[in-house]
Amino acid sequence: MGQDRVTSGRFARSPIADDGDELRFCSTCAFGAVCCDRGVDKLALNELHCLVEHVGPFRAGEAVFRNGDRFGAIFAVRSGTVKTRVVDLEGRELVLGFHLPGELIGLDAIHPESYPCDAVALEPVEVCRFSFPALSTLATRLPGIQQELFRRMSKDIGGKALLAGDYSSDERLAAFLVLLGRRYAERGFAPGTLHLAMSRGDIANYLRLAAETVSRVLRRFQDQGLIKVDGRELAVARPAELFALARPILDR
């Protein structure tokens, strides 16, 4: 029941972005939709293949990029979980987000032309690197690519409701679990079960709560029969009630 077994277990069964088949490209990848689902022609697929560069694996704790590095590329997570964070002058960490396979990181670096945060592996991680100058040049020739970039950036602009509101700890945690569950489900995991690759402290930091509060609320959710917690493995027992708690954050 150790976390090590859990982690390797997840790894083994993980339906993550895996383009072992080079010509199929990552079916769950950021650009999978462009390449496969939306009928971009073979030429475009080949051009993306020339562009992409596989990087990794990174061990837990290693950085894909660091705050201040000169911006040159965006990345798609292929496998594992990445945490983005900044560290302020006093050394305090501020967690900005968690990124699952198929999700893009580095989009917030285009404007400042340097990465505004660290991207740190929480478990063994592999990524795809897309040189941004090359990608944006490609985007001028392939409108599908440009559209997908616009869409994904737009999505990121809108998606920060969880942190933004003045919500209670119950609402925050419920919404966090619902949203994380959805993202895992999109990646092919069984709905209702999810693995927390990040520590309680990271969750708390991300939700702007104290780690103790996260502990307490999870405990209470379990006592109320909403979820079942076992270390970093979590099962949602009553999705409807959990969603109801998160409703103020999720509908808007």
Add this chain to the structure above:
Amino acid sequence: MGQDRVTSGRFARSPIADDGDELRFCSTCAFGAVCCDRGVDKLALNELHCLVEHVGPFRAGEAVFRNGDRFGAIFAVRSGTVKTRVVDLEGRELVLGFHLPGELIGLDAIHPESYPCDAVALEPVEVCRFSFPALSTLATRLPGIQQELFRRMSKDIGGKALLAGDYSSDERLAAFLVLLGRRYAERGFAPGTLHLAMSRGDIANYLRLAAETVSRVLRRFQDQGLIKVDGRELAVARPAELFALARPILDR
């Protein structure tokens, strides 16, 4: 000293985006950098002119677009101040941001393909409308336009630190004033003086505080000699100290 005089005064002296001269285009506008500063050729300028459509004026309280409207265009504020907000099921308002002349709104609507919020005029407002299909088509031919769109979207992704952190009311308000002051300064206002187009309630809502707290903190800042408040007119007396208060939010 009434607010009416203040408002009209601001209007009169406002160095807002104003392209009365059609061929110069808005010098402070969102795409001004593309059109003027970055040497996009006359052809591109003309094409942008064919694309843009002036809309307004809107009276205070009127909506430029509404939550749920089908997405078709992004807008640049030409004059006045726009508030973006959502209203939840119980009718509670949640303020997402304030937008000054030259700033773009509607970028978060590309992905969902419908506007995810209301955009409401806080004072008389004029906007430029850019049909998005036409704009993105244009962007595939003119890399400068595409780059500028990427840059602005990237900036929006990164720029939500104020709301995201678990900061004190002092820090939030100080950062709000510093950032608003900078944006006004970019638009040509005298540094250190700024006009609050929005009510205390809107500020409080945006910062996730109670309106009473905003009142109290502004009062204390004034008692401490940091600022001088007169209704919705505000002068920063000690910018360095105000910045020091906001530092935890602003540097990161």
Add this chain to the structure above:
DNA sequence: GCGCCGACTTGACCGGCGTCAAGGCGCGTG
């Protein structure tokens, strides 16, 4: 095995900020 260490949990206390309530001020309206 033993001991250490970090992650997590649980309890006690307390302070910042929201809530509630009352009152002032400016402005439009009859």
Add this chain to the structure above:
DNA sequence: CACGCGCCTTGACGCCGGTCAAGTCGGCGC
């Protein structure tokens, strides 16, 4: 002018969640 209505201010009180501290659990190295 009197009145009403928002917006804003100010004060009193209470609660949620942060902080501090102690204790537990599980993993790892020796």
